[in-house]
Amino acid sequence: QAVLTQPPSVSAAPGQKVTISCSGSRSNIGHNLVSWYQQLPGTAPKLLIYDNNRRPSGIPDRFSGSKSGTSATLGITGLQTGDEAEYYCGTWDSSLSAGVFGGGTKLTVL
């Protein structure tokens, strides 16, 4: 059972926008910064968003992040078939003194 809660799946048409939610608690999202990862089938995770809303070099601005209280959201606009992947949120948990992740959300671009 993952510490952070994500919807198992989301879907949208090419060109549309989708959001993925991530819910936690005060000890993790409430007190720490959130990151998001994209995992294409058979590959290692890739950092998409860090510090709630910052994008690493090379990540297009179609990807955005936000945080409010103990929840965070990943937004993807202008969906492309290449965006089909599993998406994970993550952060540090100050009570566990360990990293924590969401269970993952599978994005399908119809």
Place this chain on the structure above:
Amino acid sequence: EVQLVESGGGLVQPGGSLRLSCVVSGFTFSSSAMHWVRQAPRKGLEYVSGINSDGDSTYYSDSVKGRFTISRDISKNTLYLQMGSLRPEDTAVYYCARGGYNWNFFDYWGQGALVTVSS
């Protein structure tokens, strides 16, 4: 170019031990926190362990605490994960990852090493 290359995975019997290695290049290893994250077959990501840049602070998930030990060798640019008392539920792909400056993210990941615990 940043590279993290894991090795040491394989098949091990329940109760056995295994040591994973992660050789890094392309960044200053001695200045970076490092972590291990695993992914069981068809499951999500699970944090395993982390170590600070100095090597004097380590962190473990409850599921591996007391059985796994993380360490680093600055002279070899290598991160290790010594795994003991292995259980079938430890079967997973183990990724090493560089930690972000504030321990809230992992910016570079290796390709992963598969560990299978089975009799």
